[in-house]
Each structure stands twice: as structure tokens, then as C-alpha cells.
Amino acid sequence: MTFSGAASIAGIGATEFSKESGRSELQLSAEATLSALADAGLSASDVDGLVTFTMDTSSEIALARELGMGELRFFSRINYGGGAACATVQQAAMAVATGMADVVVAYRGFNERSGQRFGQVSLGAATQVNTNGLDNAWTYPHGLSTPAATVAMQARRYMHEYGATSADFGAVAVADRKHAATNPAAFFHDKPITLEDHQNSRMIADPLRLLDCCQESDGAVAIVVTSTERARDLRAGAVPIVAAAQGSGADQFVMTSYFRDDLGIPEIGVVGRDLWRQSGLTPADIQTAVLYDHFTPYVLMQLEELGFCGRGEAKDFIADGAIELGGRLPLNTHGGQLGEAYIHGMNGIAEAVRQLRGASVNQVDGVEHVLVTAGTGVPTSGLVLGR
Numbered sequence: 001m002t003f004s005g006a007a008s009i010a011g012i013g014a015t016e017f018s019k020e021s022g023r024s025e026l027q028l029s030a031e032a033t034l035s036a037l038a039d040a041g042l043s044a045s046d047v048d049g050l051v052t053f054t055m056d057t058s059s060e061i062a063l064a065r066e067l068g069m070g071e072l073r074f075f076s077r078i079n080y081g082g083g084a085a086c087a088t089v090q091q092a093a094m095a096v097a098t099g100m101a102d103v104v105v106a107y108r109g110f111n112e113r114s115g116q117r118f119g120q121v122s123l124g125a126a127t128q129v130n131t132n133g134l135d136n137a138w139t140y141p142h143g144l145s146t147p148a149a150t151v152a153m154q155a156r157r158y159m160h161e162y163g164a165t166s167a168d169f170g171a172v173a174v175a176d177r178k179h180a181a182t183n184p185a186a187f188f189h190d191k192p193i194t195l196e197d198h199q200n201s202r203m204i205a206d207p208l209r210l211l212d213c214c215q216e217s218d219g220a221v222a223i224v225v226t227s228t229e230r231a232r233d234l235r236a237g238a239v240p241i242v243a244a245a246q247g248s249g250a251d252q253f254v255m256t257s258y259f260r261d262d263l264g265i266p267e268i269g270v271v272g273r274d275l276w277r278q279s280g281l282t283p284a285d286i287q288t289a290v291l292y293d294h295f296t297p298y299v300l301m302q303l304e305e306l307g308f309c310g311r312g313e314a315k316d317f318i319a320d321g322a323i324e325l326g327g328r329l330p331l332n333t334h335g336g337q338l339g340e341a342y343i344h345g346m347n348g349i350a351e352a353v354r355q356l357r358g359a360s361v362n363q364v365d366g367v368e369h370v371l372v373t374a375g376t377g378v379p380t381s382g383l384v385l386g387r
Contacts, residue, residue, distance in 0.1 A: 004278055007093035008238035009385065010231035011040025011224035012350040017187050017341030020114040021218035026058040028220035029109035030066050036222040041235030042103060049074035049101030051088040053108055053344065055081055063107065074101035080254060082294060082375025083267075085345030086383045090244035092225035102226060108346045109220030117216050118342075121145045132254050139256050148213055148295065150255040151377060152205035155297035157263045159207060162312030166207055169296040170198035172331075173211045173338055175324045176293060180335025183361045187215060188339045212296040214337035221346035223353075239356045242281075242369065242386040245274035248379035255377045265298060268373060269305040271382040276307070279384045281369060283308045286384075288355055288364040289329060289371040290348035293336040298376045306371070325362050333362040345374050352385050 013035025015021070015028050029052075037044060044067040050060040060075040074095045078084035085108070092104035112118050122145075125136045144150050158164055177193045180186035193211060201210040231238035247270030251260040260266075276282060283306060291302045300314035308329065309317040323331040334340045334351035341347055352370040354360040367387070374381040 003094070003097050004242055005228055005240045005386070006097040007225055008228040008231040008240045009089070009223055009353050010226050010234045010238060011036040011038070011042065011236055012222070012353050013037070013039055014185070014221045014347065014350060015109075015219045017185065017217050017219040017343070019216075019218060021111055025109050025111055025115070025220075026062055026066065028111070028218070029058045029063055029107050029222070032109060032220035032222040033063065033067060033105055033107055036105065036224045039236050040224045042224065044069045046103045047105055048072055049092065049095050049104030051076045051078070051091045051104060051106045053077060053081070053084045053088070054079045056108055056110070058109060074104060080375070080378040080380070082292060082344045083378040083380035085292070085349065085374035085381065086244065086372055087246050087374065087381035089223060089225060089241065089349060089383060090246065090381060092223075093241045093244055096225055096227055104225045105222055106225065106346070107220065107222040108344050110344075111218045112342065113216040113218050119146060119148065119213065119216050135253050135256065144256065146205070147255060148205040148208050151295045151297065152208050153258060154263055154265075154377070155207055155295070158297055158301065162315070164297075164300060164315045166199065166209065167195060168300065168315040168318070169207075169212050170195050171318050172293065172296040172299045172323070173198050176332050176336040176338040178324055179333050179362050180339025183335050183340060186335040186340040187217065188335065208295060211338070214294045214342045217341040217343060219341055219343050221343045221350055223346065223349055236357070239353050240386045241383060243275040243278035243384040244381070245271045245278065246379065246381045247271035247274065252379060257377070265301050265305060265376040267378070267380050268302050268376050268382070271373065271380055272306040275371070275382050275384050281384060286329070286369055286371045287367045288333060289331055290336075290352050290373070291331055292345050292348065292373045292375050293332055293338055294342070294375055296338070299331070302373060302376060325364070330362070330364050333360055333364065348372055349383065352383070356385055356387050
């Protein structure tokens with residue numbers, strides 16, 4: 001059985017991205033799903049599989065009922081927050097490749113700004129009735145009670161080990177916002193920033209400044225997966241899923257893996273090695289990438305773990321506009337989660353599809369393959385999409 005290329009993304013859809021959607025999370029997911037199906041030229045009755053995040057509040061059966069999907073033959077949920085993004089598409093592709101379902105929609109919808117704000121202290125994170133709650137209970141009493149605080153620990157160690165500076169992190173934010181400024185769908189459309197703006201933004205958790213941290217957004221994204229053979233005949237054509245992987249490092253925790261020798265993010269290294277193995281590609285074969293940018297230091301660490309440069313060399317790799325449009329490896333051409341919206345990484349997968357269709361507002365020339373990653377600091381996932 002061959003997985004690579006057997007399934008394709010045939011449709012993408014999204015709501016607008018805002019700070020107050022004014023409607024339920026279920027309605028957001030329904031709107032995005034209808035948009036993705038329309039993009040593919042399919043109807044709700046064609047869908048027989050659904051995949052989302054364990055954190056999503058809209059159950060598969062509720063979405064199916066609201067849209068009149070009928071019978072479902074496959075449904076699945078992925079754990080670990082943003083680390084689930086690419087794995088939802090992986091699960092959908094595996095279901096299609098093995099004949100468990102014909103058309104699967106991966107979706108994620110939330111009111112993260114107007115409803116539950118992920119960037120704030122969450123009592124539920126430390127009191128959830130599972131071992132993740134127990135793990136969080138170790139760190140909450142010490143003040144590590146927000147995502148920014150947990151990442152700041154690793155960012156400071158990275159700076160100590162490799163000489164990276166806050167300005168190096170700022171280069172990621174500047175690139176993202178530059179791309180968002182020309183993207184009409186981005187929340188920060190027409191609002192670029194300078195490195196000086198980054199350096200003057202207020203401190204959130206030393207060394208992370210406000211502009212190192214992703215947005216809190218309301219919105220939804222949906223992605224339609226079906227067989228490559230079928231997708232070729234559909235309205236938008238086929239974007240083959242060349243490789244898909246999940247990864248968890250040794251002695252892994254959720255955002256607080258402070259007890260292993262490597263205080264980086266080796267979980268994305270696990271993903272990267274498997275993506276290169278499955279696809280037969282190398283970093284040199286990637287023309288543009290969407291790297292999960294919940295916090296800017298993790299973008300530098302991902303470049304190293306994925307093999308684009310050596311350990312500690314990312315600050316030099318990104319210098320002089322290398323990750324901006326026209327550079328050697330443009331990143332997050334939609335503006336990323338710092339510039340477009342934070343939809344738990346699903347909007348990044350949609351941007352990869354647009355790049356391969358030649359339809360991005362910041363189109364990279366000669367795109368043959370796009371690498372996409374999910375959230376790091378947690379068990380994570382990744383994709384390589386092709387033409």
C-alpha cells in the first residue's frame with residue numbers, strides 16, 4: 001500500500017478572521033466547510049468523513065447534522081492543541097488512501113478572542129482530568145501559566161546557547177507582517193511593522209515581546225480531502241499530499257519539556273525526518289514553507305530541526321530578508337498566525353494549497369513542493385504538499 005500521493009486536497013474554505021465573530025463556533029465551522037466544499041465543487045452529501053481537534057467544541061455529528069451530510073463512515077480527533085493541525089489532514093488522507101472514506105473534511109473553528117482566550121491564564125489547563133492536567137499542575141504554581149511564559153523559558157535558553165537576540169526573533173515578526181500587509185484576508189492587512197516597532201513592543205514574558213506572540217482570533221478553516229484520481233476531475237483540481245507525519249520527542253511534555261537534555265523542540269525533528277523519508281525530498285527541494293509561528297523563537301528552532309540550517313545557525317539563515325518574498329525561503333506568505341490569523345495552523349495549510357495552485361496573493365515563483373508544520377513545544381505534525 002502506497003500512501004504518498006494517493007490522496008489530495010481538493011478544496012479549502014474559511015470564514016473571515018476577526019476579534020469578534022458574533023456567531024457560534026459551530027456556525028463558523030459550518031460556513032468554512034460549505035466554502036471548502038464549494039471550492040471543490042462538492043456538496044455536503046458527498047462527505048462521509050470528518051476530522052478535527054480534541055479541543056474543538058463542535059462535534060462531528062453536530063456539523064454533519066447542520067449541513068445534512070447523512071451517514072459518516074469515518075471520524076477522528078487529534079490531541080495536543082496546535083500540534084494537531086497537519087495531523088487532521090494526515091488522518092483524512094489515511095482514511096481516503098485505505099478506502100475507509102471517500103471525502104473527508106478536516107475543520108477547526110473557534111472564538112478564541114471573543115470567547116475562551118488561549119493567551120490568558122487558564123484554570124482548566126491545570127485541572128483537566130487527565131495526565132496533561134497533572135503535568136500542568138507542576139508548573140502553574142511557579143507562574144508558568146500562559147503559553148508565552150512556557151515558551152519564554154526555552155527562548156531564553158536558546159539565546160544563551162546560540163547567541164540569538166530579540167532582534168533575530170523580530171525578523172520573523174517583520175516578515176510575517178510584511179506578507180500580511182498585502183493579504184486582504186489578513187487581520188493585519190495593510191499594517192506592516194518595522195524591527196523598531198518590534199523592539200518597542202511591550203514585554204509579555206521575557207524575552208518575548210507582544211509582537212513575538214501570535215494573535216487571538218475568531219474564525220474557522222476547512223479542508224476537503226479525497227483521492228487524487230477523483231480530485232483531478234473536480235473544480236479546483238488536486239494538490240497531492242506527498243508526505244504526512246506526526247512526532248513526539250523523548251521525555252515529551254505539553255509546552256514544558258524542561259527535563260530533557262535538549263531544551264529545543266526535537267518533536268519537529270521527528271516529523272521532519274519522516275517527511276523527508278516518505279517524500280524522498282530534502283530541504284533544498286522546498287521553495288516555500290509555512291512554519292507554525294505561535295511564537296517567533298520556535299520558527300528559528302524549526303528551521304534548524306528540519307535541516308534548513310545547522311543548530312544555532314537560523315539567526316544567520318534568516319538575515320537580510322531571506323524569509324521574505326523574494327528571499328531564499330519565503331515563509332508564511334499569508335502572514336502567518338502573527339499576521340493573518342491564529343486558527344491553530346489550519347489557515348497555513350490553506351495557504352500552502354494556494355501556493356501550489358498559483359493563487360497566493362504573495363505567490364512564490366516555481367513552487368513544486370510546500371512544507372507545512374503544526375504547533376511545536378507539543379507533540380506535533382507536518383505535511384509536504386505537491387503539484
